[in-house]
Amino acid sequence: MSAAWPTVSLGDLVRLERRPVEVIADREYKEIGTYSYGRGIFHKRPRSGLEVGDKDLFLMKEGDLILQVTFAWEGAIALCSEAEDGLYGSVRYPTFRVEESRCFAPFLARYLCTRQGLEQINRICPGSAGRNRVLALKCLPEINVPLPPLDEQRRIVARIEELAAKVAEAARLRQLASQETEAFIVSMHAAMSDAAPEPLANYIELHEDAVQIEAGTPYPQAGVRGFGGGLFGKPPVIGGQTTYRAFNRLYPGALVMSQVKGWEGALAMTPPALTDYFVSPEYRTFRCRPDRCLPEYLAAIVPTEYFWGRLKEATRGVGARRERTRPEQFLQLEFSMPSISDQRRGLNMFASVRSVQSLQDESATELDAMLPAILDKAFKGELG
Incomplete structure (x- = not known):
């Protein structure tokens, strides 16, 4: 200030x-x-x-x-x-x-x-x-x-609102670009998936690396954002400060699904940076069957509403009163998937899209930091 x-x-x-x-x-x-x-x-x-x-x-x-x-x-x-x-x-x-x-x-x-x-x-x-x-x-x-004096308070707020509107417009344009990227991935997936739908159980299986919790040991945590928003890291939980007896450890290629919020798209593939992080037993982990599904390909379609939107079908109830999405319900959902060779071909086509997504993620991080930075300057009296 x-x-x-x-x-x-x-x-x-x-x-x-x-x-x-x-x-x-x-x-x-x-x-x-x-x-x-x-x-x-x-x-x-x-x-x-x-x-x-x-x-x-x-x-x-x-x-x-x-x-x-x-x-x-x-x-x-x-x-x-x-x-x-x-x-x-x-x-x-x-x-x-x-x-x-x-x-x-x-x-x-x-x-x-x-x-x-x-x-x-x-x-x-x-x-x-x-x-x-x-x-x-x-x-x-x-x-x-x-x-500061009232007139200065009003001037500062007006300037904040002016800059915040520009940040919001940039975020809107980034969201439109993200939607176009997702539409491309889904359309390419649909074009390559000409086989009859099969249960997900034919492509992935439940696989959990359960680790018993030891008192005094730190366990870095991960959470899953809804609507295909991906995994994020959280501070460690110290063994002995939780009622859980075990955590599920994340491993390369793990698909993580929240049983509580899976119906609103809280599932994601594990990024390399979160390997060996932990989630509670309410988060179930699955791995690809190597002869039917490539983890890299699954990582491309899991964040799309085409994929996560189907979880509503596997969960009964309405809104917050929905039941948990059980692994057996999830694995019964039917999808059409390309062959392994077509998945590899699709990954080559997705390569340019992934680079765009990376830039979008970077810009999203920068946009998220802009408004706090604007507020910090404003209340230090440094906003022109």
């Missing part, structure tokens, strides 16, 4: 204002949720009061600052717009009114999602991880906010 800006306690800038409502059975209630990392608010589908049941609801108003208590530490912070006026939030979405004579609400919301803001919020979110890390509302006065 700029050394010239005074710091003010957050407790002096906001006041808690909750508006409990009586839930009536035949009325309709549309609730909100907040994305992490300062990505705003989303609207849930409307529900009747009968569906809401005995859950407490609170009215939202335009201008409300929301600090989602279970994920504030991860940037689940947002400002209600006109679109949220009249919607509802659960007890996890406390609403605050910002002291407008001293602070421009969008300035405050942006600051709280910066690295400096989140470091302070993390200190008042006791607990270990995830939903155990609940924001201590009584400790909000411990957060200090750099506060």
